[in-house]
Amino acid sequence: MNLYFTEEHNLFRESLRNFLKKEVVPHLDKWEETGTIDRFIxxxxxxxGFFGVNYPEEYGGMNLDLFYTVILLEELQRINSGGFAAAIWAHAYLAMTHLNAEGSEEIKQEYLAKSITGEMIGCLCITEPFGGSDVAGMRTTAEETDEHFVINGSKTFITNGVYSDYLVVAAKTSPELGAKGMSIFLLDRDMSGISATKLNKLGWRASDTAELAFDNVKVPKNRLMGEKNKGFSYIMQHFALERLIMGINAHARAEYALEYALDYMDDRMAFGKKINEFQALRHKMAERASEVEMAKQFNYSLVKRMIMGDYVVKEASMSKLLSTKIADETIYDCLQMLGGYGYIEEYPMARMLRDSRLGPIGGGTSEILKEIIAKMIIDKKEYRPATK
Incomplete structure (x- = not known):
């Protein structure tokens, strides 16, 4: 893979893989059961330095290229806890992305720096109970007074929504303007009027996903991030990275599922021969492996283009749409290759199947993505990056 990865990348991958095996894997079953990730990790x-790979050195980051992020995402998928992986990347690439892009210097010195060291955990609050993928239709408001913004409303399906230290919240500052009246705020967890309810999920069991309520939360004016009423364009700009992240997650977990299933098939005997000698099974795995490899190579090419400065929102949307579909279908077939053992919790496929199902839902459902892509390729709609 020297087209994209250098020797330094490979050494980083090896170091990260060893770290995860030693420090994370022994605790995963407990975190999956309790739904709480211990703070020490x-x-x-x-x-x-894993939280700071892409962030500026002046805040404690390493300012490395985006392929280090790819490695982090891929290796997190290989340890088979979608919930743990989500908690990490939602902090590092959802909440922290907004801190870095729209936060003031004061916010960066305090919150971004402590996010990089792991002293603080963040969450991004966009989705609402009545809105789902319809970001422009959000109802949460931020009314401006002489001294504060007063936030009222609710959010749901928020990763890290229970145990995070701060919240990056989207709210309407000028509801009459619709999507053009939205702003982004930074809230502390202990601000009066914030409450969280933990949600019981099919998968991603290790992560704390919450429904949040905001009841007359007074937010200082210096916690407005970026410009007032530009929040929607900020969100849309970062959606390209979020969707590509979910595409990368998808190809990585599918690749791991294939590796596991192929190893199992090489050991499993039936009717006097290994099951990887049956043509129907061989061809099914050949088909799935081809799809996963195509998704992976497409995603790598998009990362390269993002590094070069291209705004790849269309292609990132395509990546999420197809990579998550391919992952679901691949993992389904890999579970089938294990027969009854695929249905047993001691084997990795049951958890992986549950965790993977979130892919076509989170960060914009597949149905919404199809319409967004259709607008770009049929209606010739153009999405441009925001300017601060």
Missing amino acids: WEKFGEM
Whole structure:
């Protein structure tokens, strides 16, 4: 893979894989059962620099290229806890992305720096109970007074929504303007009027996903991030990265599922021969492996284009749409290759199947993505990056 990855990348992957095996894997079953990730692991991630790979050095980051992020995402999928992986990348690439892009210097010095060290955990609050993928239709409001913004409303399906230290919240500052009246705010967890309810999910069991309520939350004016009423364009700009992240997650977990299933098929005997000698099974795996490889190579090419400065929102949307579909279908077939053992929790496929099902839902459903892509390729609609 020297087209995209250098020797330094490979050494980083090896170091990260060893770290995850030693520090994370022994705790995963407990975190999956309790739905709570112990705080110490965030600080260990910070000590290793994993939260800061793409962030500026002046805040404690390493300012490395986006392929280091690819490696982090891929290796998190290989340890088979979609919930743990989501908690990490939702902090590092959802909440922290907004801090870095729209936060003031004061916010960066305090919140971004402590996010990089793992001292603080963040969450991004956009989705609402009545809105879902319809970001422009959000109802949460932020009314401006002489001294504060007063936020009222609710959010749901928020990763890290229970145990995070701060919340990056989208709210309407000028509801009459629709999508053009939205702004982004930074809230502290202990602000009066914030309450969280933990949601019981099919998968991603290790992560704390919450429904949040905001009841007359007074937010200082210096916690407005970026410009007032530009929040929607900020969100749309970062959606390209979020969708590509979910595409990368998808190809990585599908690749791991294939590796596991192929190893199992090489050992499993039926009717006097290995099951990887049956043509129907061989051809099914050949088909799935081809799809996963195509998704992976497409995603790598998009990362390269993002590094070059291209705005790849169309292609990132395509990546999420197809990569998550391919992952679901691949993992379904890999589970089938294990027969009854695929249905047993001691084997990795049951958890992986549950975790993977979130792919076509989170970060914009597949149905919404199809319409967004249709607008771009049929209606010739153009989405441009926001300017601060």
